[in-house]
Amino acid sequence: MTMEKFEVEAIAHVVGGRIEPTDDYWGGTHSIIRINGAYYDVDATAGLAEFSHLEIVFRFHLTDPTDLNLGARRPRDNPDWPPVGIFGHRNMRRINWLGVSRCRLITVDGLDLHVEELDAVDGTPVLDIKPWFSEFGPRGEVRQAAWTTEMLHNYFADPEQA
Template sequence: MYTIKPIAFVENQRTEIQDDNWGEIISIIRLNEDLSEESIKGIEEFSHLEILFYFHKVSDDKIQYEARHPRNNKEWPEVGIFAQRGKNRPNRLGSTIVELVERKQNELIVKGLDAIQETPVIDIKPVMKEFLPKSEVKQPKWSNSLMERYWN
């Protein structure tokens, strides 16, 4: 068992879990008071950040341990929770690469974070192209359909 303390919380206009239209969402990630703004010094030199967060509104009875149709769409194949990016994961961890719009003291203003108001932020990492895949990313056709409106 591990205990992880959030380092920040998300502030934005989304209060309910939704599946699509995250691309234009502007969020503020405000560091907890016990963290110095020195902890994000220099982060504004990066264009993108990877945000790790906790799906705090997913209840225990919604966690998926078996294969299922993503979004319960029977036209897509049954796949395990680790073969999709759904929120109903056993450890409720989310990860998204966002655009860093601005840094203000202990706040990061980001675009495209698919997390709702008051979501606990677990970690923040700068995106470096050396950590991105070197080869072409392969994915099944159903995932292209699933993502059509996710960022629009």
């Protein structure tokens, strides 16, 4: 197998919201996804306001390139949780530093998408924006490791409630 390389270009950036990534309390986070006006005009967002949620593909741009962990490790380094391989995590310690987040779309203002609960920080390069279609949601029974429920208990909690 050969390792294929390709380039991607940011089509937007996150403006506002949080300035540093943290593990929890993303609830109530308001930010703007500002689409690059050099490539797109307002026609690019036509019809988007009819959707309640977006899926955002972004780059973990603040990741330390020396902090990769391609094997197994304990989530959040918690000794109570089992070692899990890189593909059993959703963290930033991966080769391509890609993140995927589902957020609420509040309003569309030209090329500015006002969103809530996007777990990407101010300045994050956005690589793609897709409306959420419920038909693309999970089919069949959903299961996940027990440690994820414990770990993510406060992920979308309101920071004012912390």
